[in-house]
Amino acid sequence: MKKIPKGISDFKKVRRLNCEWVDKSLLIQEVIDSSSEVILFPRPRRFGKTLNLSMLRYFFEKGEESSADLFEGTRIQQHGDVYAQEQGKYPVIFLSFKEVKGDSWELCYKKICDVFAEEVKRHLAILSHEALDPVDLIQLTAIKQTAAQEHVMNNSLKLLSHVLSQYHQQKVIVLIDEYDVPIHNAYLSGFYAQAISFMRTLLGAVLKDNTALHKGVLTGALRIAKESIFTDLNNVSTYSVLNKQYSSYFGFTEKEVTALLETYHLSSMLDDVKKWYNGYQFGETTIYNPWSILSFIENGERECRPYWVNTSDNALIRQLMARQPTQFRVDFELLIQGGTVEKTISEHIVLSELNHLSEQVYSFLLFTGYLRAIDKRFDQLENQFYYTLQIPNLEVKWLFEQIFRQWLEKGVGDDPRLMLQALVSGKIGDFSIYFSDYVMNSVSLFDLADRQPERIYHAFVLGMLVLLKGSHEIKSNRESGLGRYDVLLIPKDTSQLGLIIEFKRTFAERGDTLASAAEAALQQIEEKQYQQELKQRGIASILALGIAFQGKQVLIKEKILSEQ
Structure with a gap:
C-alpha cells in the first residue's frame, strides 16, 4: 500500500x-x-x-x-x-x-x-x-x-x-x-x-x-x-466555508474517506471515524478533517483519538474563550451537551475585536474549524442572517472539555476531582465548601444580574460534571416523572449513588431566604417525582440536592430519596 x-x-x-x-x-x-x-x-x-x-x-x-x-x-x-x-x-x-x-x-x-x-x-x-x-x-x-x-x-x-x-x-x-x-x-x-x-x-x-x-x-x-x-x-x-463554490477541495468528502478506509482495510471503522472526524459543513458539502483521517490510517491501531486538535497549543482559542463573559460559557455548556446556539456570523474578522464582540468570537470558531453551521435563517427585522452552530465532532468536543477542565481547576483552586468525589460519594458538606469557593472565584456578579441567573449556575454545574463522564451519564432538562429536572447524575455502576439537582434563586420581594429556596427545590424534586428515571435504571441509592443562590451566596440542602 x-x-x-x-x-x-x-x-x-x-x-x-x-x-x-x-x-x-x-x-x-x-x-x-x-x-x-x-x-x-x-x-x-x-x-x-x-x-x-x-x-x-x-x-x-x-x-x-x-x-x-x-x-x-x-x-x-x-x-x-x-x-x-x-x-x-x-x-x-x-x-x-x-x-x-x-x-x-x-x-x-x-x-x-x-x-x-x-x-x-x-x-x-x-x-x-x-x-x-x-x-x-x-x-x-x-x-x-x-x-x-x-x-x-x-x-x-x-x-x-x-x-x-x-x-x-x-x-x-x-x-x-x-x-x-x-x-x-x-x-x-x-x-x-x-x-x-x-x-x-x-x-x-x-x-x-x-x-x-x-x-x-x-x-x-x-x-x-x-x-x-x-x-x-x-x-x-x-470563498469561505459558508460558500458552495470550491467546497470539496479542502478536506476529504465522505466518498473520498470511504475509499481511503477501504484501501487500508479499515471500512469497519467508518462509523467511529464519522463520529470523531466528520461533521464539517463547507457550503452544502460534508467534509472530514483530512489531518485526522490520515493520522488515523497511519496509526493503524483501529482506535479513534484526538489528532488535529493536538497539532498546536490552541493558544488563541484558549485565550479567547477565557476572556469571554459567563454567558459564553453557558452557550458552550449547551454545545458540549450536544445542543446548538444561534448566532450572527461575520465573514470579516477583526482580531482586535475578538475580546469584546461575541459575534467575532463565534465567527472565528466557525471559520477555524471548531464549530460548524448546520442551518441559517434571515431575520427581516434585523436584516441579517442567523446561523445555527454546533460542535462538529467528538475530536473538537474533547478539546472543549479540556478547556472546561482548566476553567474548573482555576475556579476551585485545588484538584477539582476532590470536589467531584465529595459530590458523587454523598459528602455534601464538603462539596458545598468546594462549590462555594468555585462560585466566588468564577462567577461574575454582572452575569448574575441576568434575568435568568439560574442558567449561569446550571451551566457551571454542567461544565464541572463533564469531568465525570467516564463514570457517570449527565443529563439535563429532560422529562422524568411529572416534569423536567435540571440535572440528573446517573452512575454507570448501578450500585453507586444517583443524584438529582434542582436550582432555585431567591426573590427578596417574596421574602425568600436561601434556606427556603433550597427547601422549595427539594420539594419540587419530590412532587414531580424526578427520581423515576434513576429507579428505572436500577439505581437504588438516590440523593436530591436543592441548590439555592442569591448573587454569589450559595446554600445546598440534601435529602435522601432512597438507599440500599
Missing part, C-alpha cells in the same frame, strides 16, 4: 514518492475558469491548503523542467487541451508564511525577509537579465541577502512580479499560503498594529492595480477585514 503523506505539503514530493493522494486537481480547472483576479480561500489549519497551492504552482509554473508527469492520470488531465495549454505557462511567485512566528515584531519581520530571500533565489536567472533595471537589481539583491530596508520589503512582491513578467514576457501568478499566520501571531504576542500595517502594504501593492498580475490565490484561516488588510482591495473574491 502507498505511504501516507501526513505532513508532506510539497505536491511534487507526494507524487514522485508515490504517496497516497486524494485527487483535488479540478481545483486547477475552477481557478482557470474563474473571472476573479484574486481568490482567497479561508479554511481551518491542516485542511490541505499548502498542498493545494503547491499543486497549483507545479501546474502553472514555467520552468526548465517539465512537471507534466506529476499530473499523469489526474482529473485535470482528462479535461482537454484548453486546460493543458495553461500548464507550464506562467512565472509563479510562491510564498508560505506558515512558519512566520515570533515573540517580537523584529523576529517575525526577519522570518518574513528569510521567506522572500528564498523565493528570489528560486528565480536567480532574472538577476543576470540584461534588461533588468540597475535599481531593481540592487533591491532584489538586497532582498536575496536579507539586507533590504523595510520600504523595499513593502514593495518586494510587486517588484518581483514586474521583473518576472518582463523576463518571461508573461504575466505572473502569485500564490500566498497562510497569509494570516503572522497576523495571528502578532495578535497573541502584542505587535498586531505593526504586522497589520506591513501586510496591508505588501499585499495591496502586489494585488491591486498590478499590471504584471495574471491571477493571485491566497489561503489562510480567516478573512482579516475592515481596517486591516483588504480595505482597498476590491478585486478579491473570498
